[in-house]
Amino acid sequence: MTEKVQTFLAGRWxxxxxxAYTTHYPHDGSAVAxxxxxxxxxxxxxxxxxxxxxLQPAWVKLLPHERAALLHRIAQGIRANSEGLAxxxxxxxxxxxxxxxxxxxxxxxxxxxxxxxxxxxxxxxTPARGDFLTLSLHEPLGVVGAITPxxxxxxxxxxxxxxALAAGCAVVIKPAxxxxxxxxxxxxxxxxxxVPDGILSVLPGKGSVVGDALVxxxxxxxxxxxxxxxxxxGIQKLAAEKxxxxxxxxxxxxxxxxxxDADLDHAVAGVVYGIFSSxxxxxxxxxxxxxxASVYEAFKARLLAAVKGLxxxxxxxxxxxxxxxxxxAHRESVARYVQLGSDEGGQVLCGGSRPTxxxxxxxxxxLPTVIEGLDxxxxxxxxxxxxxxxxxxxxxxEADLIAQCNDNDYGLASGIWTRDYKNAWRIGRxxxxxxxxxxxxxxxxxxxxxxxxxxxxSGREKGRQGILEYTSQKSFYWGMNEAPLPWAAQ
Ligand code: NAD
Numbered sequence: 001m002t003e004k005v006q007t008f009l010a011g012r013w014x015x016x017x018x019x020a021y022t023t024h025y026p027h028d029g030s031a032v033a034x035x036x037x038x039x040x041x042x043x044x045x046x047x048x049x050x051x052x053x054x055l056q057p058a059w060v061k062l063l064p065h066e067r068a069a070l071l072h073r074i075a076q077g078i079r080a081n082s083e084g085l086a087x088x089x090x091x092x093x094x095x096x097x098x099x100x101x102x103x104x105x106x107x108x109x110x111x112x113x114x115x116x117x118x119x120x121x122x123x124x125x126t127p128a129r130g131d132f133l134t135l136s137l138h139e140p141l142g143v144v145g146a147i148t149p150x151x152x153x154x155x156x157x158x159x160x161x162x163x164a165l166a167a168g169c170a171v172v173i174k175p176a177x178x179x180x181x182x183x184x185x186x187x188x189x190x191x192x193x194x195v196p197d198g199i200l201s202v203l204p205g206k207g208s209v210v211g212d213a214l215v216x217x218x219x220x221x222x223x224x225x226x227x228x229x230x231x232x233x234g235i236q237k238l239a240a241e242k243x244x245x246x247x248x249x250x251x252x253x254x255x256x257x258x259x260x261d262a263d264l265d266h267a268v269a270g271v272v273y274g275i276f277s278s279x280x281x282x283x284x285x286x287x288x289x290x291x292x293a294s295v296y297e298a299f300k301a302r303l304l305a306a307v308k309g310l311x312x313x314x315x316x317x318x319x320x321x322x323x324x325x326x327x328x329a330h331r332e333s334v335a336r337y338v339q340l341g342s343d344e345g346g347q348v349l350c351g352g353s354r355p356t357x358x359x360x361x362x363x364x365x366x367l368p369t370v371i372e373g374l375d376x377x378x379x380x381x382x383x384x385x386x387x388x389x390x391x392x393x394x395x396x397x398e399a400d401l402i403a404q405c406n407d408n409d410y411g412l413a414s415g416i417w418t419r420d421y422k423n424a425w426r427i428g429r430x431x432x433x434x435x436x437x438x439x440x441x442x443x444x445x446x447x448x449x450x451x452x453x454x455x456x457x458s459g460r461e462k463g464r465q466g467i468l469e470y471t472s473q474k475s476f477y478w479g480m481n482e483a484p485l486p487w488a489a490q
Pocket of ligand 1: 147148149150151152174175176177205206207208210211212215226227228229231232234235248249250251252282283284384386412452456457
C-alpha cells in the first residue's frame with residue numbers, strides 16, 4: 001500500500017507545495033510512498049526559518065557539551081529505530097537489507113563521533129608578537145544546504161547533518177527525488193531529540209528546481225554535495241558567484257591492482273566485493289581491475305567462479321548479495337554501457353544481461369558482469385557506469401600500470417593487492433586517488449577523512465577536522481596593557 005508521506009519544513013510537518021509524486025520499490029516496481037516535491041518558494045521558507053532559528057538563544061547559546069548531548073540523543077534515536085530505518089532504506093533504493101542495516105549503524109556512529117568532536121574541540125591561543133593575546137576561534141558558517149544522491153541516503157545525509165549541527169549551523173537538506181525517506185526520518189529523530197524547529201528542514205523534489213534554488217539562495221553559506229560530477233561542476237560555478245565554500249563528493253572509476261605476489265583468493269574476494277556490493281551503485285566501486293599478466297588467467301578463473309556464486313535476489317532476504325538496481329532507467333543505462341564495451345571490442349565473460357523469470361521480470365535487476373579485452377582508453381573503462389560491471393585488464397610493467405590507473409578524469413579510490421609492503425607503499429603513493437585500500441577494499445571509519453581528487457571532487461567529509469568545514473575562523477587581538485598606541489603620543 002502506498003504510504004502518504006509529509007516532510008518537515010520550516011518547523012512544521014506538512015506537504016511541500018509542488019506536485020505530488022510517487023516513489024517505487026526497485027525490487028518489484030510497486031509504489032511505496034506518495035509525497036509532494038518542494039518549490040523554490042519552499043526553499044526560501046526553509047532557509048529563512050533556518051536563518052532565524054540558528055540565531056535564537058536556544059541554538060546559538062548551546063554550549064559544546066550541550067550540543068554534544070543533543071547529537072548523542074540523535075544517535076540513540078537512530079539506534080532505537082534501526083530496524084525500521086533499515087527496512088525503509090531498502091524500500092527506497094532496493095539495497096540488500098544487510099547493507100541497509102550497516103548504513104543505519106554508520107549514521108548513528110557519525111552522530112556519536114561528531115558529538116565527541118564538538119565537545120572536545122579546542123580553539124587556539126596563537127603565539128602573540130607583542131603584549132597582547134591572539135585567539136583563533138571557530139564560528140558556525142550559517143545555513144548549510146546539503147544535497148544527496150540515492151545510493152546510500154542515510155549515511156551520506158548523516159555525514160553532512162552531524163558535522164553541520166555540531167558546528168552550530170542550521171541545515172536544509174535536499175535528498176534525491178527518488179529516495180526521500182531517510183532524510184525525513186532523520187528530521188523526525190532530530191526533532192524528538194530536541195533540535196529546535198527550523199534548524200533542520202527536508203525538501204524532497206527535483207534537483208533542477210529545489211537543489212538549484214538552494215544553491216542560489218543568498219542566505220545559504222555552504223553547500224555539502226554528494227552526487228554526479230556534472231551536477232557538482234554546475235554547483236561549483238554557482239557557488240563562485242557568492243564565494244560560497246562547497247564540499248563536492250563526486251563520481252569515480254576506481255582501479256584495483258592485483259600484483260603478481262598477491263594472495264589470489266583474498267584478492268578475488270576483495271575485487272568481487274569492491275565492484276558488486278551495492279550492485280556496483282557505489283562511487284568507490286572498483287570498476288577497473290588491473291591484474292598482473294603472470295597471474296591473470298588464474299585470477300580470472302577464480303573470479304568467474306566467485307561471481308557465479310553471487311546471489312542476485314530479493315533485497316529483503318538476509319542471504320542476498322546483490323539486489324536490483326535503483327530503477328529501470330538506470331538498468332538501461334548500465335546495459336547501454338555493456339553494449340558499448342562489446343562494441344569497443346570487449347568480451348563479456350559473465351552477466352551482460354538482466355536475470356529473467358519470477359520477480360526478476362518486475363524488478364530492475366542486472367547480473368554481475370565481467371568484461372575483458374578492452375583497452376584502458378575505451379569509454380567503458382573511462383566513464384562511471386555506477387553498476388555491476390567490471391573491466392578486467394592485464395598489466396606487466398609497473399610504470400605503465402600507474403600511468404593507466406591515473407589516466408582517468410576521476411580520482412576517488414584505489415585498491416592494491418600484494419604481499420609486499422614495499423609494493424603497496426610505492427604504488428599507493430603514486431596513485432592519484434583520495435583513498436588507497438591495501439589488501440582490503442571499501443572499509444570505512446568516520447574518523448578518517450574521505451574525498452576525491454581530480455573530477456571526483458574537492459573538500460573532505462568525516463574525520464575530526466570535518467567539523468571545520470562548517471565553520472569560519474575569527475581572529476581576536478586583545479591588548480594586554482595600556483601603553484600608548486603608535487600615534488597616541490603625537
Ligand atoms: P546526481 O548528481 O544526479 O544527483 C545528486 C543530487 O543532486 C540529487 O539530490 C539531485 O536531485 C541533485 N541535483 C540534480 N541536479 C541538480 C542541480 N542542478 N542543482 C542542485 N542539485 C541538483 O547523482 P545521483 O544520480 O543521484 O547519484 C549518483 C552519483 O553520485 C554518482 O556519480 C556517484 O559516483 C555519486 N556519488 C558520490 C559519492 C562520493 O562520496 N564521492 C557517494 C555516492 C554517490
